[in-house]
Amino acid sequence: MYKGKFITIEGSEGAGKSTNIRYIQDYLREKKIDFISTREPGGTPIAEKIRDLLLDKAHSSLCHDAELLLMFAARAQHLNELIIPALEAGQWVLSDRFTDASYAYQGGGRGLSWEKIAQLEQFVQGDLRPDATILLDIPVELGMQRVRNRGEADRFEQEQLSFFNRIRAAYLKLAEDNPQRFHIVDTRPEIDEVRQQIIAIMDRLTCND
Numbered sequence: 001m002y003k004g005k006f007i008t009i010e011g012s013e014g015a016g017k018s019t020n021i022r023y024i025q026d027y028l029r030e031k032k033i034d035f036i037s038t039r040e041p042g043g044t045p046i047a048e049k050i051r052d053l054l055l056d057k058a059h060s061s062l063c064h065d066a067e068l069l070l071m072f073a074a075r076a077q078h079l080n081e082l083i084i085p086a087l088e089a090g091q092w093v094l095s096d097r098f099t100d101a102s103y104a105y106q107g108g109g110r111g112l113s114w115e116k117i118a119q120l121e122q123f124v125q126g127d128l129r130p131d132a133t134i135l136l137d138i139p140v141e142l143g144m145q146r147v148r149n150r151g152e153a154d155r156f157e158q159e160q161l162s163f164f165n166r167i168r169a170a171y172l173k174l175a176e177d178n179p180q181r182f183h184i185v186d187t188r189p190e191i192d193e194v195r196q197q198i199i200a201i202m203d204r205l206t207c208n209d
């Protein structure tokens with residue numbers, strides 16, 4: 001057990017991760033909690049190079065197994081170089097996506113077996129799991145509308161609606177299976193209401209310290 005908490009933020013495309021991550025960062029700063037903010041795939045120079053490979057639209061022939069393995073290769077580097085040392089130093093770690101995204105995208109979206117993903121999870125992480133996961137949930141059509149307004153799409157964002165429907169269903173299933181760890185935030189309401197939902201979750205996460 002570490003002193004700092006490991007918090008991950010998940011959601012399908014257009015769920016509002018950037019804005020809500022800012023709210024969480026503001027909250028932690030206000031509470032004077034020492035934290036680092038990072039993302040997956042990526043978070044270290046080597047893992048960011050793997051991210052570039054994964055998101056490059058030119059790599060349309062990347063096979064599903066290679067995609068999964070690259071996600072976990074980036075994760076191994078990220079854990080080793082950044083996440084574990086930060087937790088050991090007593091910092092909180094806030095990660096924009098983590099292994100639940102592999103279950104949702106490579107499992108739900110690509111149709112790879114959850115067993116295969118669970119094996120990699122155990123191999124790369126051992127017993128390390130996030131203390132809390134905030135799932136930003138939005139109906140797929142609405143999320144995709146927001147993504148379209150944002151400009152150029154990466155290799156994942158170019159996928160069809162059915163792909164994102166499977167991802168959302170997988171995330172909701174993960175939340176149902178792990179009710180202690182998951183906190184679902186409905187990001188359809190006005191931004192201020194969403195912020196209140198985030199603050200309520202953060203209050204709960206910080207109060208049992």
Ligand code: TMP
Pocket residue numbers: 039040041071097098099100101102103105106156157
């Ligand atoms: P981002 O757009 O949230 O920065 O994430 C990059 C993309 O990578 C996003 O489309 C989700 C995808 N992804 C996976 O497919 N599997 C994973 O394990 C992770 C961490 C991300």
